[in-house]
Amino acid sequence: MISGLFQYEFLQNAFLTGIIIGVLAPLLGVFVVVRRLSLIADALSHVTLAGIAFSLLLEKKLGILAGLNPLYMGMTFSVIGALFIERLRNVYKHYQELAIPIILSGGIGLSAIFISIADGFNTDLFSYLFGSVSAVTRMDLWIIMGICILVIIAIIVLYKELFLLSFDEEHARASGVPAKLIHFIFILLVALVIAASMRIVGILLVSSLMTLPVAASIRIATGFKQTILYSVLFGEAAVVGGLFLSYYLDWAPGGTIVLLAILILIATILYKKIRLRMV
Amino acid sequence: MENSNPIIKIDHLTYRYEKENVLEDISIEIPKGAFLGIVGPNGSGKSTLLKHLLGLIKVQQGEIRLFGTDIRSFKEWDRIGFVSQKANSFNTGFPATVFEVVLSGLTRKIGLFRFGSREDRKKVHAVLESVGMREFENRNIGELSGGQQQRVFIARALVSEPELLILDEPTVGVDAQNVNQFYDMLENLNKELHITLVLVTHDIGVISDKVTHVACLNKNLHFHGSTMEFNALKEQDLSSIYGHGVQVITHQH
Ligand SMILES: Nc1ncnc2c1ncn2[C@@H]1O[C@H](COP(=O)(O)OP(=O)(O)OP(=O)(O)O)[C@@H](O)[C@H]1O
Ligand SMILES: [Mg+2]
Numbered sequence: 341m342i343s344g345l346f347q348y349e350f351l352q353n354a355f356l357t358g359i360i361i362g363v364l365a366p367l368l369g370v371f372v373v374v375r376r377l378s379l380i381a382d383a384l385s386h387v388t389l390a391g392i393a394f395s396l397l398l399e400k401k402l403g404i405l406a407g408l409n410p411l412y413m414g415m416t417f418s419v420i421g422a423l424f425i426e427r428l429r430n431v432y433k434h435y436q437e438l439a440i441p442i443i444l445s446g447g448i449g450l451s452a453i454f455i456s457i458a459d460g461f462n463t464d465l466f467s468y469l470f471g472s473v474s475a476v477t478r479m480d481l482w483i484i485m486g487i488c489i490l491v492i493i494a495i496i497v498l499y500k501e502l503f504l505l506s507f508d509e510e511h512a513r514a515s516g517v518p519a520k521l522i523h524f525i526f527i528l529l530v531a532l533v534i535a536a537s538m539r540i541v542g543i544l545l546v547s548s549l550m551t552l553p554v555a556a557s558i559r560i561a562t563g564f565k566q567t568i569l570y571s572v573l574f575g576e577a578a579v580v581g582g583l584f585l586s587y588y589l590d591w592a593p594g595g596t597i598v599l600l601a602i603l604i605l606i607a608t609i610l611y612k613k614i615r616l617r618m619v
Numbered sequence: 620m621e622n623s624n625p626i627i628k629i630d631h632l633t634y635r636y637e638k639e640n641v642l643e644d645i646s647i648e649i650p651k652g653a654f655l656g657i658v659g660p661n662g663s664g665k666s667t668l669l670k671h672l673l674g675l676i677k678v679q680q681g682e683i684r685l686f687g688t689d690i691r692s693f694k695e696w697d698r699i700g701f702v703s704q705k706a707n708s709f710n711t712g713f714p715a716t717v718f719e720v721v722l723s724g725l726t727r728k729i730g731l732f733r734f735g736s737r738e739d740r741k742k743v744h745a746v747l748e749s750v751g752m753r754e755f756e757n758r759n760i761g762e763l764s765g766g767q768q769q770r771v772f773i774a775r776a777l778v779s780e781p782e783l784l785i786l787d788e789p790t791v792g793v794d795a796q797n798v799n800q801f802y803d804m805l806e807n808l809n810k811e812l813h814i815t816l817v818l819v820t821h822d823i824g825v826i827s828d829k830v831t832h833v834a835c836l837n838k839n840l841h842f843h844g845s846t847m848e849f850n851a852l853k854e855q856d857l858s859s860i861y862g863h864g865v866q867v868i869t870h871q872h
Contacts, residue, residue: 374713376710471685500722500723500726500729501726503715505727507715510675511701511703512777513725514674514675514703515696516674516696518731559622560716563715563719564714564716565719575707
């Protein structure tokens, strides 16, 4: 594969994308997990799928948007879905988690309708569901790099506000932090990263890349910065290792990455147990 | 003289929540340097009143002035510190160190698009020292006892050097010995650093020798005055506010 990396552009695309996603997903994932929004990632990924199905449908039936990256439509849907979740969370103040199944089932419903109207797609859709090493184009890579820069700048600039908002929302609002605006920006970032991650890990497994490395990290990290650091390290290990394995074994990369992430999680749980026993 | 320039001035504040008045025609002035204790039964609107002062609830009817400015145009929230009733029921699994939590108290003061400086870190260390928690700065907040966590939350409120500190039942879940230490600390803040304090509590007896003013709230303001006047109140008057069976144990030194 090492030699393949130099030879084939698609491998380079997949690897570079994977390395970026391995940073982005767990980085945002830390905030998602500590704010107990893990399921939002799931809801948004299903809405993204609807966007992609819609884009493929337009391409197949009407011939428009041909050549336009389905990622754009996926991102658009994901962002719109995020806006809807926020609206619904305000409507159901005391049942905020209700917004998630509503949006999630809406996403799947729309996807199913688009797919049936299109009379099925070629294998393309499968690669969106479970991820694919060969599907990543140079254009995808550029888009994802752009998202990466945006997200990292936003996190660095808004770090202390995001931290306060995550730790204690009431205190954030009482100290005059523009909580609504920052939460809104945050949800938009999540929507973008989900759309970006889907090429490699697939819609169905995107949320796990945001949560599993964080779940492992929380077991052993001290402090918030360290939690972020370990999450990114674990995420990166799972992605790079998973891509290598999937290439050699010809497995779906999404599944391989997620299984590695679960192994890392188990390892950290065992590590913690053993360390506690030694003390 | 000091009354001419109250830190907080509330005029005829009424707040309705779902067709019911939670607060009714509250008027109160809190002078600079006061230590006000607010007492009242559960559901009497104490937290609601404090939330108004923190800008968490919009004024429906009446007026509030903070530091002489109408609360609707008030912007200097870093002059007010806050320790909430829920501080001890936060997500204890949250992966943050004591240092990080206290530093977050400076978020507003540092400002949007800016980063904390070495100066800010020094402030965090100093305030942790003053509440006796310096040695725990690198521990995760969830690993501390309830009383220790509460000190950390006090430190977070104090780190921005507020002129006014608002506390909503800060001693829930803190054991008796630490509660006394805690009130001593508050008294110190008030007397030495001249921080104005507004404290909601159920420990009327314990505070009656620490606070300078008392307010009894039960939807309406039933009593507001100096601690001496409060202590002179008969027990019947208090139970008319609290309902039956309230025992007020005053501290005698
Ligand atoms: N957002 C809200 N949701 C539910 N109830 C509310 C809300 N706002 C006000 N209330 C009502 O306001 C009343 C006063 O509540 P508040 O929390 O201010 O009381 P409290 O004096 O702080 O009580 P406690 O001693 O139990 O803390 C209650 O009857 C409550 O039902
Ligand atoms: Mg209360």
